[in-house]
Amino acid sequence: MDGKKIRIGGGQGFWGDSNDAAIHMIKKGNLNYMACDYLAELTLSIMQRQKNRNPEAGYARDFIDLVRIIGKEGYEKGIKIISNAGGMNITGAVKAIEQTAMDQGLSGYKIGYVVGDDMKDRIPALKAQGLDFKNIDHDGDFSEIEDKILNANVYFGHEPIVACLEQGADIVVTGRAADSALFLAPLKHEFGWAADDYDNLARGIMAGHLLECGGQGAGGNFDYDWRAVPRMDELGFPIAELTEQEMFITKAEDCGGLISEQSCKEQFLYEVHDPANYITPDVNVDISHATLTQSGDNRVKVGNIKGKTRPDNLKLSIGYHAGYKVETYLSFAWPDAYEKAQYAADILMKKMKRKGLKAEEIRIDYLGLNALHLGVASMDPELVKNMNEVVLRIAVRTLEKSEAMKLVPEISPLQLNGPPGASFFGGRAKVQEVIGLWPTFIPRSVVELKSNILEVK
Amino acid sequence: MAQVYLNQLAHGRSGDKGDTSNICVYARDPKDYEFLKRILTVERVKSHFGDMVQGEITRYEVDSLHGFNFVMKHALGGGATHSLRLDSLGKSMGSAFMRMKIDTEE
Numbered sequence: 001m002d003g004k005k006i007r008i009g010g011g012q013g014f015w016g017d018s019n020d021a022a023i024h025m026i027k028k029g030n031l032n033y034m035a036c037d038y039l040a041e042l043t044l045s046i047m048q049r050q051k052n053r054n055p056e057a058g059y060a061r062d063f064i065d066l067v068r069i070i071g072k073e074g075y076e077k078g079i080k081i082i083s084n085a086g087g088m089n090i091t092g093a094v095k096a097i098e099q100t101a102m103d104q105g106l107s108g109y110k111i112g113y114v115v116g117d118d119m120k121d122r123i124p125a126l127k128a129q130g131l132d133f134k135n136i137d138h139d140g141d142f143s144e145i146e147d148k149i150l151n152a153n154v155y156f157g158h159e160p161i162v163a164c165l166e167q168g169a170d171i172v173v174t175g176r177a178a179d180s181a182l183f184l185a186p187l188k189h190e191f192g193w194a195a196d197d198y199d200n201l202a203r204g205i206m207a208g209h210l211l212e213c214g215g216q217g218a219g220g221n222f223d224y225d226w227r228a229v230p231r232m233d234e235l236g237f238p239i240a241e242l243t244e245q246e247m248f249i250t251k252a253e254d255c256g257g258l259i260s261e262q263s264c265k266e267q268f269l270y271e272v273h274d275p276a277n278y279i280t281p282d283v284n285v286d287i288s289h290a291t292l293t294q295s296g297d298n299r300v301k302v303g304n305i306k307g308k309t310r311p312d313n314l315k316l317s318i319g320y321h322a323g324y325k326v327e328t329y330l331s332f333a334w335p336d337a338y339e340k341a342q343y344a345a346d347i348l349m350k351k352m353k354r355k356g357l358k359a360e361e362i363r364i365d366y367l368g369l370n371a372l373h374l375g376v377a378s379m380d381p382e383l384v385k386n387m388n389e390v391v392l393r394i395a396v397r398t399l400e401k402s403e404a405m406k407l408v409p410e411i412s413p414l415q416l417n418g419p420p421g422a423s424f425f426g427g428r429a430k431v432q433e434v435i436g437l438w439p440t441f442i443p444r445s446v447v448e449l450k451s452n453i454l455e456v457k
Numbered sequence: 458m459a460q461v462y463l464n465q466l467a468h469g470r471s472g473d474k475g476d477t478s479n480i481c482v483y484a485r486d487p488k489d490y491e492f493l494k495r496i497l498t499v500e501r502v503k504s505h506f507g508d509m510v511q512g513e514i515t516r517y518e519v520d521s522l523h524g525f526n527f528v529m530k531h532a533l534g535g536g537a538t539h540s541l542r543l544d545s546l547g548k549s550m551g552s553a554f555m556r557m558k559i560d561t562e563e
Binding site: 041042137216221223224225262265266267268269270271272273274275276287288289290291292304322325327361362363365367371372373374375376378393395396397432434435436437439 | 464468469470472473474475476477479481483485505506507508509515517519520521522524526528530534536537538539541542543544548549551552553555556
């Protein structure tokens with residue numbers, strides 16, 4: 001029996017996450033690998049816009065800052081780092097990592113990188129070949145967004161990352177690798193699981209799934225009992241420990257956070273749809289009979305994960321320009337704060353009508369009352385009447401920027417021209433570009449991914 | 458008849474995929490799981506959320522974890538940046554679910 005044990009940490013849950021846990025994990029996590037997820041559904045479109053403004057941009061700079069802090073120690077300890085921080089500009093990310101490694105004298109440091117997930121320029125040719133890019137979520141017509149595309153990236157699996165590791169990469173950077181593939185790749189590389197060893201592949205995916213959101217897998221955003229999470233200011237991120245037979249979720253010593261049955265449960269089904277068919281590029285996972293068992297202090301055993309054949313199609317996420325939006329805020333104080341805010345909203349809407357606002361959608365919310373829970377919020381008359389303050393929020397979505405701009409100058413004047421006790425904050429609102437997402441499937445066979453290695457001199 | 462908010466009996470977390478929100482809900486005490494199974498019907502959940510969820514709701518059960526996954530389509534005002542909702546990612550959908558009122562003797 002192989003006694004091999006691999007420990008892999010989830011260093012980042014999203015682009016913008018804290019680096020503290022990743023740094024601590026490299027020092028005290030006793031890791032073999034650390035994977036850092038930077039890409040949410042929308043992130044690539046934002047990165048593409050950044051790259052359009054500046055060809056050097058378009059990847060997660062934060063990752064380079066992290067590598068600057070932990071790269072040397074990780075390299076010396078033999079902890080390999082894997083990330084999808086390359087976003088829309090792998091070349092730029094690799095160049096920045098190379099420079100960082102050179103600055104630290106890490107000669108011989110091998111940077112693995114994967115290219116080929118960016119399908120934007122290939123769409124016309126693929127369409128000519130007969131692909132219809134049918135929307136997964138609705139019956140929209142692709143031709144309506146075809147000339148507004150910002151980015152198109154395919155969610156790919158673990159294989160090209162494994163190829164980098166096989167070539168001795170110390171660090172691997174990719175674009176739109178599926179989050180869980182960042183974690184499955186090193187496990188498959190280490191354990192040598194076969195391509196049809198579905199149960200093990202599924203186990204690797206679920207290790208990734210429990211880790212890919214960083215702190216959310218270790219007591220962050222914990223509904224069961226958030227007060228019971230120790231030292232949230234020093235929240236550790238989760239670590240998966242796998243052997244050929246078993247899988248545990250734990251965390252590094254000497255940090256905050258909580259690994260319990262409940263904390264693992266909350267992450268377990270997060271963003272999963274059908275638990276019997278959790279489809280990833282690598283394997284179709286069945287967690288409908290899975291078990292989570294506390295097996296020590298901050299240690300949970302994960303069992304009974306099954307896998308089935310992977311799908312023939314891969315998800316392609318297309319971001320497109322979908323107009324503009326602006327949100328504005330004005331606060332009102334007791335007494336009758338809500339009534340005053342409603343009156344102010346009415347004034348604004350009358351003004352917008354006179355200005356001929358052409359809006360695709362208008363939202364009026366009252367922060368402190370119903371902006372989060374909307375129709376489910378309590379509208380108990382006593383509560384509503386006695387609110388200390390309420391913030392009026394008006395948001396509009398428009399096709400033209402000039403339409404969205406119509407709302408902006410009308411908010412602050414209401415301090416003097418509307419109901420009493422209004423206070424404007426946050427400065428003048430900025431009009432933002434709206435990015436639409438068009439999720440679709442494409443056949444695996446049309447995707448061409450390449451794994452490369454750059455050795456730092 | 459004792460009436461409680463669902464969060465006294467259950468806990469959970471919400472996530473997003475485009476305009477679809479998923480809310481996982483677990484019994485705090487496994488003893489209550491069968492009761493929750495009876496109570497948390499798709500119809501009841503749909504009526505609780507009202508206009509907030511425009512599309513179809515599907516309930517999946519995971520007995521081994523004493524929990525459910527509710528998948529709600531057209532539930533996030535268009536999803537991500539498209540949505541004008543303050544909580545465009547639906548992080549608070551879970552707590553909106555937990556304020557459902559439950560008669561414990563139902």
